[in-house]
Amino acid sequence: MPRRARWPGREHRLAIETMQEHSIIGRPVPKKDAWLKATGEAKYADDHSLPGMLYGKLLRSPHPHARILHIDTSKAERLPGVRAVATGKDFPGIKYGNLPQTRDYLPLALEKVRYIGDEVAAVAAIDEDMAEEALDLIQVEYEILPAVFDPEEAMQPGAPQLHDHAPDNISSQSAFHFGDADRGFADSDLIQEDIFETQPVKQGMLEPHACIGLWDNTGKITLWASKQSPYVVWRQLAMGLGIEPGKIRLVQTYIGGGFSGGKQEAMPMDFCAVLLSKKSGRPVKFVHTMDEVLTIGHLRHPIKIWLKTGIKKDGTLLAQHCKIIANGGAYSSIGQLSMYIPGAMLNLPYRLPNVKYEAYRIYTNNGFCGAMRGHTLPQICFARDSQLDIIAAKLGVDPIEIRLKNAAQPGEVTPNGFRLTTFGFTECLQRVVEASQWREKHGKLPRYRGIGIGCGSLVSGARLMGHSSSTAEIKVQEDGTVLLVTGSTDVGQGADTVLSMIAAEVLGVQLDDVRFAMVDTDITPVDPGTFSSRVTFWTGNAVKLAAEDARRQLAEIAAQKLEANPEDLIFRDRQVYLRQQPQRGLSFGELVRLAEYRLGRIIMGKGSYTSGEELIDFRTGYGNMSPAYTPSACVVEVEVDPETGQVTVTGIWGAHDCGFPLNPMLVRGQVLGASVMCIGQALYENLIRTQGKVMNPSFRDYKMPLATDVPKLANVEHINIITRDPSGPFGAKEAGEGAATGVIAAVANAVYHATGVRIKSLPISPGKVLFGLKEMQGKGNKPANLVKG
């Protein structure tokens, strides 16, 4: 299998262009913190400890739905070694959350518990065993209430109600209509209707949530924690404690994976750590066990998707109508946005003139759902791209041709107002077809082997309500090194490196010369956080502006010294020199010292970036959510064992328009990692819940992909499509989350191609495959890849 791109001319040109144009950007350099992580020196939240520190534990509800009648903590308080106990009454009773209408969460439950795992009380003791023991001594009297677990049942009149403010348990809804769907269906030659279902899936980051809280006697609060969006936590913590955010300092530690598994919001453990510290006068540490991590909320939404598509004989998409019902669990989290996104991006990366959408997120007595790598897009792309293959088969059109025919193009505006600036989707399709040898394989592989395609699209950060901008500060130091301060976090995705590369490129220093600061809310500028693939684009633009600001200040001084125009100066390789006369110049360090020592100037650059886009009107759904969108296409090859029904992914080839890869090695890592996560969701991951109880809260029973489950290196390729977005930093857009959005559909389509079995509910488990094969044998059908056409 050739692993090199087949357009060497273009790739080669690009490499040369990159080398001439940039000295740092575009190179596959290692992640800045990799050395610290390889030696075990990087300190994650649980690796920190403070003198006199206590250990906290949370008491959780054993019932899916119950009223709390009484809590007696006296026995626990008397246990030697216990220093403080807290219940919901110790907090001001203010609900917190992301949006005003979705604030439904309390630091500890007050009147009711709404799912098994809901936090009820907390203790701090001199060690973890003692804290566990104390939990057993807390007596909670509950009045058990009827519970409801299925969203469609929860919507029925008379169903148990979870929240007073939410009749029919509707947690949030989204509905819009663009174009004229009825007309589109009327003009269609074929109308296809299907129901797809996705399962509850966990983020599965290996580092459990952990924090240390300290409430000092001046009333100042410090929380050291593993947080991907520290400023969201900072704000929510203040909200739930009923104090000013200015009283709180949040210090970020190294983060052992985020994926929006809870590290993006304030959690009960954060509130309890600081409150128990106030009560005990000591720092208090909390670390979740993996059982807790897998039991509590922050799941990917399980969704039932009804999708109707109208299409012309020639394969032109005319209309789609989609209704979704999501099992939201007990609380809102970011659920409102989770419901808007599948409708807003239902069509992308395709061109679709008429769209109708209705979404309901329903409260049930389960762990609550939120975002996870790709938010709700992998689910909707699974449905849409599976259905597209069903349609292609009915029309007798090749799956690639139908996608090429409907591929959205740069410059287009979607019916709901998304402006596609750069959008290399057609090229994604062409390149992935070549790389995967689609034409040689599709319809031609032996029995029980199959190949399938799936596509998707993502934003490069979203313009949301509330604070959306990113800021960077750059301090140039006298030795020629650069201190880069942003409010963004590195969760392993490489923000530390890519942002530093941008600063180094602009200032003409080496990557090692840039020191990247971790978030400390006393020092770093406020930032929305790490989500929606926004950091490279938004913070990256802010860093570029900050570095340009610092360079401008330095260029003025250098220009005077060199008797030249500031515009004629080049900053490169730690030197500043004249473009036309490179021998006339001085070193970067000399220049900084000249500015500081002689002129008394301090070189500090500042930059802020906010996309100029208008806000989305969530009532109509109209507006441009992101400054740039990325399309992707993925081809997967599978082998199905007809005896066991087991599906093995034997190859994966992807192409993704990331604008410009600032660091191709890191881009590749993001894309492949996200793709494997989606293979897990496609084939086996499933948080099994019975009457609200998680039956597999351990890595033994919650199956995530292992090294033996991924294809051979020779059958894995990722291709970057270069479109250089005019508003991205050095042309870059989102890279990573988006490339995986089509993977689940690609697996489903490959399984169909291998077996003729169309599976519309995830995961594509051996049982479902076997059942499908048996059913087909009954009908005397043959696998699809043996059928012509």
Next chain:
Amino acid sequence: MKHLLPVSLRVNGEPYDLLIPPWRTLLEVLRENLSLTGAKRSCQEGQCGTCTVLIDRKPINSCLYLAVEAQDKEILTIEGLARSAEVLHPLQRAFAERGAIQCGFCTPGLILAAKAFLEENPNPSEDEIRRAVVGHLCRCTGYFQIIEAILAAAREMAGKGAQVGH
């Protein structure tokens, strides 16, 4: 009163005499008594491999291993792997240079497991590497760059130079 047992451990070549409760796991003792936090605490039931250390050159999940069992044995943690701050082990270098480290939570365990494996099998195939690290979860990378890094380190250690991969 807790029952405390005297234990002598040899960790990264250094001797330690400790008095610990007999039920303490090696992971707890390394992290809490010796402040060696390179071995990570994640699943605590032998499923993820983040707590891996080498005992007498063999990888074990230290979350499932009592500290008292390690009496008189040679324990190597990630902190003891590099010869010096400047001279990292080829596996550490390969992991760092080849994108095998993202969040890094799985890294110490994987590097140690790979070290033990390469000592047994200095010239492994891709498939042998996959099987060797099957006890380690990594949620960030999808494993490809980890496998590439181990292949690269194996070749370097076997003296074939570092030209590896694709």
